[in-house]
Amino acid sequence: MNILAPSDEGLQRAAEALRAGLLVAFPTETVYGLGGDGFNPHALARIFAVKGRPRFDPLIIHIAERDSLERIAAIPSLEPAVRNKLDVLCACLWPGPLTLILPKQPEVPDLATSGLPTVAVRFPDHRVAQQLIRRSTGAVAAPSANPFGYLSPTRAEHVQEQLGDQLAFILDGGPCSIGVESTVLDLSAGSPRILRPGGTPRERIEAILGAVEGPSAEQGRMPHSPGQLKSHYAPRTALTLHRREEMILLPYEPSAGYLFFDRRSRDAWVQGLDRPYDLEPGGTSRIRLLSEGGSLGEAAARLFDLLHELDKIGVSRIRAERVPDAGLGPAINDRLSRAAAAEVLAH
Ligand code: AMP
Ligand code: MG
Numbered sequence: 001m002n003i004l005a006p007s008d009e010g011l012q013r014a015a016e017a018l019r020a021g022l023l024v025a026f027p028t029e030t031v032y033g034l035g036g037d038g039f040n041p042h043a044l045a046r047i048f049a050v051k052g053r054p055r056f057d058p059l060i061i062h063i064a065e066r067d068s069l070e071r072i073a074a075i076p077s078l079e080p081a082v083r084n085k086l087d088v089l090c091a092c093l094w095p096g097p098l099t100l101i102l103p104k105q106p107e108v109p110d111l112a113t114s115g116l117p118t119v120a121v122r123f124p125d126h127r128v129a130q131q132l133i134r135r136s137t138g139a140v141a142a143p144s145a146n147p148f149g150y151l152s153p154t155r156a157e158h159v160q161e162q163l164g165d166q167l168a169f170i171l172d173g174g175p176c177s178i179g180v181e182s183t184v185l186d187l188s189a190g191s192p193r194i195l196r197p198g199g200t201p202r203e204r205i206e207a208i209l210g211a212v213e214g215p216s217a218e219q220g221r222m223p224h225s226p227g228q229l230k231s232h233y234a235p236r237t238a239l240t241l242h243r244r245e246e247m248i249l250l251p252y253e254p255s256a257g258y259l260f261f262d263r264r265s266r267d268a269w270v271q272g273l274d275r276p277y278d279l280e281p282g283g284t285s286r287i288r289l290l291s292e293g294g295s296l297g298e299a300a301a302r303l304f305d306l307l308h309e310l311d312k313i314g315v316s317r318i319r320a321e322r323v324p325d326a327g328l329g330p331a332i333n334d335r336l337s338r339a340a341a342a343e344v345l346a347h
Helices: 008-019 041-051 066-072 080-093 127-135 156-166 202-209 217-221 263-272 296-313 329-346
Strands: 024-026 033-037 060-062 098-103 118-122 169-171 183-186 193-196 239-242 257-260 287-289 318-321
Touching (some): 008 024, 008 033, 024 127, 024 156, 033 041, 041 156, 066 118, 080 202, 156 169, 183 202, 239 329, 296 318, 296 329, 318 329
Parallel strands (some): 024 169, 060 118, 257 287
Antiparallel strands (some): 024 033, 098 118, 183 193
């Protein structure tokens, strides 16, 4: 068993492993990361191999001090106006679920950036992640700790099940509080553009910078950022995404799993069924609510966990409800629609 508690000793052992070029999975506020030394090409190559991740999908470098940014990104090459935006974003939203794309320093290995002239950097808002980064090399490359294309892990057990035997250690920090990956914001091309919706809502960024661009439909077809690959974040079970109006009118399928946004939708569906449906335990086991009371924060935090559960209990198909498009809603809908697209592409 290679799961470690994030005690002083656990963190020390995990940090030593990272310094030695080995891989360590660790908790962040978004999802669990698969970490390797960001400046060690052997460790980076191993991350791609373990995940089965194509080399054209660049990694995010995680730091734990604002000052580490200069080692990774070529800040002086930015226009002064962009540098100001960067400063305000870092002051207001770091540490947090926001990844910034910036011109890279030559010392950052090409493997980390898939040969791009830009690099993705994030400062996670999680004590265990910060301690691990500070005690190891100060710059830890970490994609989500799941096989490429599959659901992201939000608990140490998810990592253990999917990749456990290939890692030096898994630091167990309990369930992730945000539960969806970071928002990716590109600052390298003049006007800021969201490449992937995520844990920092667009509204928070726009309150600071004013209107920002993206993500656009054509980015989905031509992945400028592979987190935008149309098929991604997918369970093994086929998933169909429904608007609320559709979802509450679905006929009952005995073998399907249902993922409702909230109790209101679930109750509306049950009331509309042409025969009474037993919601007692046993009857409810294939029906999940992202959030009883309709909180988007709670829905995001539970999303991958519930998809893992439905995937495991062996339903014929997951029918999931699209959530409202505010706050963390776009990030949730993005992950659900990519999970739905995975099936289309697989056939
Ligand atoms: P993951 O680590 O799996 O959450 O994915 C990281 C996301 O950041 C992916 O969508 C990457 O493509 C994106 N990303 C990383 N580096 C860059 C870059 N230099 N330019 C654009 N997107 C990037
Ligand atoms: Mg990922």
